[in-house]
Structures are given as C-alpha cells and as structure tokens.
Amino acid sequence: MMPTAAHAAPYAPQDAIEAIETGTFLPSFELEFANKVSDANAYEHVRHLAVDIGPRVTGTAGEDAGLAYVQSVLDSYGMETRNETFRVGVSSFAMATSDRELPAGPNWQFGVASNAVFTGPDAPVTAGVVDVGNGADTTGFDLAGKFVLVDWVSSAAARNVLITALRGENPAGIIFTATADNASIPRLSSVPAAAQDILMMAAGTVQGERIRQVLESGPLELSITTDKSRDTGSNVIGVQKAAGDTDGTAPIIYIGAHIDSVIGSPGASDNGSGNGIMLEAARIFSEYSLNTEIRFGSWGGEEGGIRGSSHHANQLTADEIERSIGAWNTDMTGTSHVGTDERPFGFWGLSVNPDNADNAVLNFASATSVQAGYGDFNRGYVGRSDHQSFHDVGIPAAVFSWMYWSEADSIVLEPAYHKPSDTMEFISQERLGIGAEIIGASAFRAAMNTVDITVADEAGDPASGARVAMSCGADEGWRDAGVTTDEGTTSVLTPNTDCTFVALASNRANAFTVGEISGDTSIELALVLDTAAPVVGIATDIDPAVTGWFTDKPVTASVSATDDTDEAPVTEFSVNGGEWAPYTAPFALGDDGIYVVDTRATDGAGNVGAASEIVQIDTLAPELEVLTEGATRGNFTVRFYDETSGVERVEYRLPGGKWTGLGEDGTAEGGVWGTISQQLELDDEAVTVEFRAHDVAGNVSALATLEIGAVASTPGVSPDRETGQLAVTGANLPWLAGSIAMLLLAGGAIFTIRRNREGKLVADA
Incomplete structure (x- = not known):
C-alpha cells in the first residue's frame, strides 16, 4: 500500500496506525510462504514418481523418467534448467x-x-506365473515356458540344487521370493551353468506376496526384461536467478533431493518424498522476486555413494562456495511410520558431524519451526546423504528427515527403507506438508533481505519502544516489523520489493517512508508529533445582503483547510445534517431556503478541525393585498405572504407623504402569512394609498394601491354595509376567499389569522 496525497509526508496512513494499535497484521513473509504450502501438491509429485514411474535406479530409464518429470515441473515454474552427467557403477x-x-x-x-x-x-520374455511354494514338490505343476515363483533358499548350495531341479522342467525363468517379514530383495549373485540360459531373478517379500495375491484371483502373465544400467548417472539443476544480479555476485541457496532409488523399490519415501517437497518449495519460491539465487537440485547416484551431488559440489568455484549460504537436503521426508515408544519418530535436521550441529541451515530451520508453531527443532548429525557433498566443500548443509535419532543409535529409519514396500501406502500427506513448510520457509528466510530500521523521536534521539509496520508490493494490509530497542532499531526480512514503513510511538507520534528493498537495506524514520488541528473555513462566491440573507442565487460555497504540518488534510462537508462527503470542489446551493453547512478536516495525526456556516437564501419578494370593508371610510385590511424569510414589515404611503409602518409601533409581525387591519384618518378628498411589504431578507414587494373616493357633497342613501375594494400585488393567494369570509363573519370586529415566526397558527381579534 503506497501513501496517497491525503496522507502526504510525514504522516503514517491511518489504516497503518489502526493495524499497529489493534495488532491486526498480515503474516510475516516467512509464514506467508509456509501458509502457501500445499501438501496435496507434494503428495501428487511423490505419487507420480513412485507409482507412474516406479523404481529409479541410477543409469536406467526409470531414473531418466524421474529426472525428466522434475525438469518439466521446474521449467513450468520459470526456472533455468540444465543437466549434468557423471560416472557410476x-x-x-x-x-x-x-x-x-x-x-x-x-x-x-x-x-x-x-x-x-x-x-x-x-526383448521381453512373456509368460504366465506358477507358484510352487518352497519347491519341494512340483508334482502336478506344468512349469514349461512359465515363470516359476519359489521361496528363497538362503543356502547357496541348497539353492543351486533347487535351481537345477526346476530348470529340468524347462521354465521361462525362476523368481525367488524372500519370505522373512518385509525382507529386502535377496542377493542372487550367480546361478549354476544349467540355469544360465533362462531369466533368473530375486524378489523381496512384499513382491512375492503381491504375486501370490494376484494369483488368487486368476492367472497372472508377466513381461520381463533383464538389463544392465548405464555407467553414467544424471542430475537436473533448476535455477531461479537473483533479481538485479547482473554480475553474478548474489548469494546462493541450494535445495536438493536425490531422485534415484534402490533396485526393486518404488522409492516413495526414499526419495520421492524429498523431490515432492523440493518441487512444492520451488513453486512457491517462483512467486517471489529475491536478491538471492536459488538452485534446486535433483541428484542422481545417491544410493551408490552420493555420486551426483558430489559431482556438482566439486565443480563449484571458490567464489560460488563463498557465496553459498547453505544447502538444504530433503531425504525421506514423508513416512507415516510413528516409531516406537522408545524411539518415536519426529522431524529432524542433521548436520554431518557434531562440530557443525550449530550451522546456518539448522539455525534457520530452528527459527522457522518455532515461527510456524512446531516448537523446538530436533537436531542431530549423520553423513552419507547429499548434504555431505556440500559440507565437504565448505558449504553449511543439513539433511531433513522424519526419523528417530540419538547419539547412541544414530538414525533409525522406517521399516520400508530400501525395500519394495517403500510405497505410497506408507506416505503421510500431512508430514509432507510439515516438511515442506519447515524446509521451504527456512530456506526462504535465509534468501530474504535484512532490512535494518532506525527510528528517531521528535528531538532526533533514538526512539525506544516504537512499533513498526510495513506494507510491501501488492499487500492489502500491514505486516509487523517489530518494536524498536533502546537504540531505536529493529529489523525485518523481506524479498526484493518496494515497501512502505510506518512507525508509531506511545504518544502517537508517527512517521512513514517508502523504500526499495534490494539486498540488505537500511531505513530511517523520524517521528512527528502533531497535536494542532487543521484550520477550516467556509466561503461563498457572493456576499449576502446587510440582512445576512442572500437575495441572488445560486450561492456557491467553498471549503478551505490548512494545517501547519499536513499539506493535504482530509476534508469533508455535510449539508443540513446529511451524510459526510469528501470535499473535492465548490458546490452550489441553488434553491431558496436555509442551509446549515458543516465541514471538518482531519490531518495525518488524527487531529480534527471543524467549522459551520448558515447560508440563508431568499430571492422572492413578498406578496400582499389590501381590502376595504364596512361603512367607515379609511378602514382597510392588509394581507401579506412570504415563503422563506417571512414578512419583516408592511408600510403605506399617502400622496406626498412618507412611508409609514403598519401595526404596533409602525411595524408588522413577521411570518409566512398574516394580516393587519387599520383605520386611516382621511380628509374628504379622493386619495390613492400605496402599500408595500418587506421580507426579512430585504426583498420588497410590488406596490399595491387602494383608491378611496371623495366624500359626497350631497347627502345620499347608503347601504347598511359597504362592499369593499380589493388591491392585490403578486400571485392570487389561495387562502384569500376563506380569509375574507372569516373577516365578514366576525361582524363589526377585526379578526386576524396569521402564522407566527415559530410556524404556529394564531388568531387575533
């Protein structure tokens, strides 16, 4: 998250402050990596290697297929891959x-x-299988052209006698099967001359049991080839280049696993599991830009004496060795075997010997194990796996396995170790996930950049106890970057990325800065304490009349907000108690009425300044009418109406005279509508009386006139009641007829209905 103009320097974004104060953080990059691990992905890699491909002896088509699969997966993750070859037996x-x-x-x-x-x-030989048990009695068996399954005989002499006897039945081949519980494939070094022209094979106990299991449900036909491996093995190397490493000087991390298995073993645990974890780690590594070069190695020839990894390690230059942080070797990292009460299995990291048990690889793994919630990490030491190849050239290295280890017993491995029973039946998907989290995330921890953060207080001194957070790249939130020491420092790990760093002190002094993290980086933050609120003002584009009312429209209002520290405080406004809205430009108040405009501005420190202004608009003049009635000359009633500000006063004028207010003390009561009745003292001559109304805003009505005739010089007959004349200004008033009726019904009294300034109807007699 990058700061916006609304939070210009030096303030921290408000959501960062909230994250720090509430402790609502995204996980660290290390835990983010661990959380991305899919144990299902790792399990599927193992299944493909152990089931779809099967045994992967060095220098065979099985190993070739396994390496091709690993290479294709690494290619799909964008790695630069290459092959290496080496000599083997x-x-x-x-x-x-x-x-x-x-x-x-x-x-x-x-x-x-x-x-x-x-x-x-x-040139496979295809034949049905016949089980003769221990071979003591083959009477009734048709063995000609068949593969004969027979129990293993440990005595070479007795075994040769049995072979010679079975060869006399003209079989296509003989398969000896071990019978001891979960025994490995027995060694069938040589056979008598009589049997050297047929296929002579040996199977482990579980293989013999499987053949017999299949035969129980019907005939079994096998197609068998016998062959020798090549005298060369292969490695596959996949490289994720370091970002910005144009001169080839970046640190290096190795994550590796041997691909080969022993003869007859599908190699699910040993070591499909290691490759499954390595490939899942590679997938997640590919999602990050790093300033460290990551090398993934699938090593051949491990079972024959760590040939592949040794070949690679011994080709490294002194510079590459110097730049190598460490080698993470994953071997047998998926067994479901729980061990015994005396020797319970756990997840172990092993250096080559006690002298390097405190090496960098194991230290990273220990820290990750605690961070990921798996507690203290098990440490021991053993050689004979690919980590030793790197150790021997001077690179810190460790092998990771599910096993039991003690100084007295060294390593204790699962029962299926180096046997045909090393199948998916004994693979734990959950343990694969745990192994991938600790191995992958600890290597990722080692590959990240160290960011050293220094925070100074308002006086420029080290800020102790300041809480620091960061938001990097596409983060939708903030990560915890620690609490500063007495020296005002803390540190955090990040990949190659851009980050915003925020610091917050206990007195709410805060700061932020943006940094590009490429390699180990130093960041400095200077806290700012701001307790002054912004100064807020409201202005209009035109001035009101002296009455305080605007008699022209529209009125355009604008809001200003200034702050001594924040160049752009967040400014909002509200009209007549409505919802607050961001202020972005002046706004128009276009209709007559009274507007309460509220505004507020919030600076980066959370200080709030506020202002309020009442804007009154009345652009319409009042309306009025004059009515004479009764027999008394000069007796009249004025009715007035104003929609918005109300009538402030009503005046009349005789020819040549001054304007004089009607009502008590020469003024009229204001309101939306009302009436005033009065008797003028007139002489006998005809006269024209002018009337006008003023509203509170200062608008003046059009003139209304009342023509009063002269007094007749000759006596005449007059009606009992004179019909009045009506003078009107403005629009026809809807309430006129009703008002006249009410006045007439009152007889000789003057009866007035009006609405006072509070909006209530009142009657005056």
Whole structure:
C-alpha cells in the first residue's frame, strides 16, 4: 500500500496506525510462504514418481523418467534448467509389467543373477506365473515356458540344487521370493551353468506376496526384461536467478533431493518424498522476486555413494562456495511410520558431524519451526546423504528427515527403507506438508533481505519502544516489523520489493517512508508529533445582503483547510445534517431556503478541525393585498405572504407623504402569512394609498394601491354595509376567499389569522 496525497509526508496512513494499535497484521513473509504450502501438491509429485514411474535406479530409464518429470515441473515454474552427467557403477536388474493391474504400480523391478540371460530393454520374455511354494514338490505343476515363483533358499548350495531341479522342467525363468517379514530383495549373485540360459531373478517379500495375491484371483502373465544400467548417472539443476544480479555476485541457496532409488523399490519415501517437497518449495519460491539465487537440485547416484551431488559440489568455484549460504537436503521426508515408544519418530535436521550441529541451515530451520508453531527443532548429525557433498566443500548443509535419532543409535529409519514396500501406502500427506513448510520457509528466510530500521523521536534521539509496520508490493494490509530497542532499531526480512514503513510511538507520534528493498537495506524514520488541528473555513462566491440573507442565487460555497504540518488534510462537508462527503470542489446551493453547512478536516495525526456556516437564501419578494370593508371610510385590511424569510414589515404611503409602518409601533409581525387591519384618518378628498411589504431578507414587494373616493357633497342613501375594494400585488393567494369570509363573519370586529415566526397558527381579534 503506497501513501496517497491525503496522507502526504510525514504522516503514517491511518489504516497503518489502526493495524499497529489493534495488532491486526498480515503474516510475516516467512509464514506467508509456509501458509502457501500445499501438501496435496507434494503428495501428487511423490505419487507420480513412485507409482507412474516406479523404481529409479541410477543409469536406467526409470531414473531418466524421474529426472525428466522434475525438469518439466521446474521449467513450468520459470526456472533455468540444465543437466549434468557423471560416472557410476553398473547395476543389473529385471523390469516386469503385466496385462493385469499390479499392486503399487505398473512397473516392478527384481534383482537378477549376474551370469544369467540379459534380454536387453527391447526383448521381453512373456509368460504366465506358477507358484510352487518352497519347491519341494512340483508334482502336478506344468512349469514349461512359465515363470516359476519359489521361496528363497538362503543356502547357496541348497539353492543351486533347487535351481537345477526346476530348470529340468524347462521354465521361462525362476523368481525367488524372500519370505522373512518385509525382507529386502535377496542377493542372487550367480546361478549354476544349467540355469544360465533362462531369466533368473530375486524378489523381496512384499513382491512375492503381491504375486501370490494376484494369483488368487486368476492367472497372472508377466513381461520381463533383464538389463544392465548405464555407467553414467544424471542430475537436473533448476535455477531461479537473483533479481538485479547482473554480475553474478548474489548469494546462493541450494535445495536438493536425490531422485534415484534402490533396485526393486518404488522409492516413495526414499526419495520421492524429498523431490515432492523440493518441487512444492520451488513453486512457491517462483512467486517471489529475491536478491538471492536459488538452485534446486535433483541428484542422481545417491544410493551408490552420493555420486551426483558430489559431482556438482566439486565443480563449484571458490567464489560460488563463498557465496553459498547453505544447502538444504530433503531425504525421506514423508513416512507415516510413528516409531516406537522408545524411539518415536519426529522431524529432524542433521548436520554431518557434531562440530557443525550449530550451522546456518539448522539455525534457520530452528527459527522457522518455532515461527510456524512446531516448537523446538530436533537436531542431530549423520553423513552419507547429499548434504555431505556440500559440507565437504565448505558449504553449511543439513539433511531433513522424519526419523528417530540419538547419539547412541544414530538414525533409525522406517521399516520400508530400501525395500519394495517403500510405497505410497506408507506416505503421510500431512508430514509432507510439515516438511515442506519447515524446509521451504527456512530456506526462504535465509534468501530474504535484512532490512535494518532506525527510528528517531521528535528531538532526533533514538526512539525506544516504537512499533513498526510495513506494507510491501501488492499487500492489502500491514505486516509487523517489530518494536524498536533502546537504540531505536529493529529489523525485518523481506524479498526484493518496494515497501512502505510506518512507525508509531506511545504518544502517537508517527512517521512513514517508502523504500526499495534490494539486498540488505537500511531505513530511517523520524517521528512527528502533531497535536494542532487543521484550520477550516467556509466561503461563498457572493456576499449576502446587510440582512445576512442572500437575495441572488445560486450561492456557491467553498471549503478551505490548512494545517501547519499536513499539506493535504482530509476534508469533508455535510449539508443540513446529511451524510459526510469528501470535499473535492465548490458546490452550489441553488434553491431558496436555509442551509446549515458543516465541514471538518482531519490531518495525518488524527487531529480534527471543524467549522459551520448558515447560508440563508431568499430571492422572492413578498406578496400582499389590501381590502376595504364596512361603512367607515379609511378602514382597510392588509394581507401579506412570504415563503422563506417571512414578512419583516408592511408600510403605506399617502400622496406626498412618507412611508409609514403598519401595526404596533409602525411595524408588522413577521411570518409566512398574516394580516393587519387599520383605520386611516382621511380628509374628504379622493386619495390613492400605496402599500408595500418587506421580507426579512430585504426583498420588497410590488406596490399595491387602494383608491378611496371623495366624500359626497350631497347627502345620499347608503347601504347598511359597504362592499369593499380589493388591491392585490403578486400571485392570487389561495387562502384569500376563506380569509375574507372569516373577516365578514366576525361582524363589526377585526379578526386576524396569521402564522407566527415559530410556524404556529394564531388568531387575533
């Protein structure tokens, strides 16, 4: 959020002050990263590697497929990817597929005898499977052209006797299966000469159990190839370049996981889980601009002696090593195994040895674990995973795993470790999420810029205890940036972005500044204490009459607000108690009436100045009429009417005379409407009497005249009552007929109905 003109320097935006005072903050960038973790995303990556691809032995098509998948995902996140190759030992293996759905995935892998037939990848042998149990009695079994499933015999001599006997039945191949509980694939190093022309394979316990499970529901046919791996393995590296790093001097962070698995293992936990977490972290990293280079590595050859990561680490220049903050290695980070009461599983970070147990990587992870609500972080030490490759060249490194560790036992891993039972059945989506939060967010913490903030009080001295907040980039709110120390300082972590920083002291002195955060940055804030309210005024484009009323319209009102500190206080206005509206330009008051204009201005410190003005507009002149009645000469009644300000006085004038007020003391009572009756002393000559009315605003009515004839010189007959003459000025008054009737009904008395200034009807006799 950037400050607007309404909050020009040096004030903090009001919503920032409210956020600080209420403690309503967005999460820190570190927790924001952790909150973005999707354990479902990580789980799907693991599932694809373990089920859709399956075993990923170094130098095989399985590893190639796994690396291609990782590379495609990193490419989709905008990483710059490349491949590395290195030399490895050769492995022998068998790959099995079926026309039936196989438990734990479509691709099974067995061990093979080193001196038996190798078909190569393109010449599979397809045959049905026959289970002969321990092979002691094969009577009644048709084994010719079939794959024979038989229990493992640990004695080489006894095993060779059994192989020779089974070979006499002309099978397509023999599959020995381990029978001990959850046993690994047994080592079938060589076979007798008689069996060297058929496929000779070995399976782990769970694989044999699965074959027998499938056979219970019907025949099973397998297509099997036997092959040897290449003598080269591969790595995939994905790089998120540091923002603004034109000369290649930015700090470096590594996040890596080995892609390969052991023969026969789908490698769900070891180490599909590590790649799933790495890829989910890469997704979130790609959403931020950082001044640190992030390198994601999917390492081959780990199971054969950390070959891939060692190859990469040993190619680094001295400068790259110097710039490397640390290496986060994620290995076996998704098992659901809970351990035992004596050896409960937890999430651990392990350095290579006790001497570097306090390294930077583990310190970052410990801080994140506490920040994310997972408490104190478990620390230990062990080698033999890819973190050691980086440690050995001088880069701080740690491996992260769900396991048990103690100095006495070192590491204790899950039962499926390095076995065909390492499948999705034993993967915890929740634990994948926890691992991704701690690993990803701690690496993100290390990659961010440190912003050192210094706050000075109104006198320029260090401001202790000032609360600081920041809003960066597209933030829709404020983040907590800490409380200043006695030295007036605090610090916070941000990615590469623009931020607004705000400080607020206990006396409400505040300040803000805007800064571009690129690399480690220093920010200074100077508090301002403002207790003076803005001065507010209301002006009109024309002046009122001396009466205080405006007799021309429209009247345009404008509002001014000045403040000694705030160049642009927020100004609002309200008319006649209506809702407050922002004042942006002069406004017109166009109709006759009385307007109460209120205005207020609020400066950046929250001080409020106010003003109020009454604007009275009356542009219409009064209306009046004169009525004579009765036999008495010079007796008349004046009726007057004014819509807005009311009649202030009514006057009459005889020829050659002065204007004289009617009513008591020469003035008339004001109001919206009313009447005045009076008797003029006249001589016998004919006369014209003029009348006029003034309203309170100063408007004067048109003249009304009353013609009074001369007194007759010869006596005549007069009616009992003289019909009166009527003189009218202005529009026909709607209440005229009723008023005349009321006067006539009163007989000889003068009966007046009027509305007083308070708007009430009154009657006067």
